Amino acid sequence: MQDVQVASAAGSAASPLPLAVDLDGTLLTTDTLHEGLVAALLRDPASVPALLATLPKGRAAFKRRVSRAAPANAAVLPLRQDFVEWLEAQRADGRRLHLVTAADQSVADAVAAHLDIFDSATGSDGTRNLKGPEKAAWLRERFPAGFAYAGDSRADLDVFAEADEIVLVAPKPDVAAAARRIPDVEILAEFPRHASPIRDWIGAMRIHQWSKNALLFVPLILGHKLGDPSAILDCVLGLLLMGFTASGTYLLNDIADLPSDRLHRSKRNRAIAAGRIPPLQGLAGAIALILMGLLGGLVLSPAFALGLLAYVVTSLTYSAYLKRIPLVDTLTIGGLFTLRLALGVELAGVPYSPWLMAFAGFFFFSCALAKRHGELQEARMPGAGLARRGYETEDWPLTLAFGAAAALAALQIMILYVANEAAPSRLYSHPAWLYVAPAALSAWLVRIWMLAHRRVLRDDPVVFALRDPWSWAIGAVIAAAIIAAL
Secondary structure (H helix, E strand, O other), X not given: OOOOEEOOOOOOOOOOOOEEEOHHHHHEOOOHHHHHHHHHHHHOXXXXXXXHOOHHHOHHHHHHXXXXXXXXXXXXXXXXXXXXXXXXXXXXXXXXXXXXXXXXXXXXXHHHHHHOXXXXXXXXXXXXXXXXXXXHHHXXXXXXXXXXXXXXXXXXXXXXXXXXXXXXXXXXXXXXXXXXXXXXXXXXXXXXOOOOHHHHHHHHHOHHHHHHHHHHHHXXXXXXXXXXXXXXXXXXXXXXXXXXXHHHHHHHHHHHOHHHHHHOOOHHHOOOOOOOOOHHHHHHHHHHHHHHHHHHHHHHOHHHHHHHHHHHHHHHHHHHOXXXXXXXXXXXXHHHHHHHHHHHHHHHOOOOOHHHHHHHHHHHHHHHHHHHHHHHHHHOOOOOOOOOOOOOHHHHHHHHHHHHHHHHHHHHHHHHHHHHHHHHHOOOOOHHHHXXXXXXXXXXXXXXXXXXXXXXXXXXXXXXXXXXXXXXXXXXXXXXXXXXXX
């Protein structure tokens, strides 16, 4: 185990003291009450007022009501794994372990049964809230010959003061300092706090995904308004507000997908799934970000705010239902990308171009299908699982056919746009150069689909393009052609 500080005399006693272990924030990286509240809110929002109505009866009664509305699933709760391994070693050395928590008794029982390392499990009983001084008094009565205690929070300082030995598990610096000042108490072990809240929030907000919002600038460029400071400022502000709104939906999706994310080999490391961001904080952050985006959008442009609202509703509907419907999921993704272009048209103050909207719809539909096609190709490999719910492994000819057809349709629309609108518009001195753009784009689409078919494309093609040197080179050719056409 790394970064675990253990006292030299920790194993010297012939008969070690019983060790009482806290649950929320100690054994788990999360708070089970917060988890239950969020689960109840997502499963049955109408039940929340009834839950809150039990608060006047006390926290213990409230916890019991929440635990009944959303029973704990111990199998997916995020454990502090290094601490669990230390507990298993202590048990092997003869120390008796007892789970003692302010969480409801049903939660304590579920976690204890799942881990199978505790000799007993005691929680709040609906009347007594087993926390702070109440827990300290209970433990002193239960173990009159002395006990050790593992905790993490300021509420545990009362228990630390009554204990003979303590274990500090990811405490905040002020809690750790206060615990060390308690006289005649031996620190058996200390598990340092590993936290980078800013980095966790940046990761949870998917700041890197904000690059997709650069599509807001495409109408500004195609509309030849790069010399308009007001339009540029509106697009910059729109990009930020779109980013806030999208980040809010990402947080909501992470909260809604907690059980499945925690069973996923990589998604379980996300900040909310791993418990580094409490679910209630994540929910509050999501609501704040979405409101910030919508209210800011309303100030910027009512039409833009309406588009942001459509984005939020569509994104959440996609996450809840549409992502399980084959092909409809990719149509929705293509629609969300196209919506960004429509919002850019609004911010830039240029006329809507049916050519641009039609091109974008087919182009982004093809890109979404390319990613799905790559997942289905991967699922066909021996021992691989199905990439997406709703699809069958033998659906790959459909994704290939629809994706290739959409790509060709997008290219055809682009050529027709150049021939029928861009070239005759007199906005370009040498419009023949514009025909380089569809030729270069066709090379990019062919490459993307080749990579997807060969199971090499593992990211969203738009995100992939931002990291791919060949994509940058093709983009430079298109940009150079447009400049030459001017």
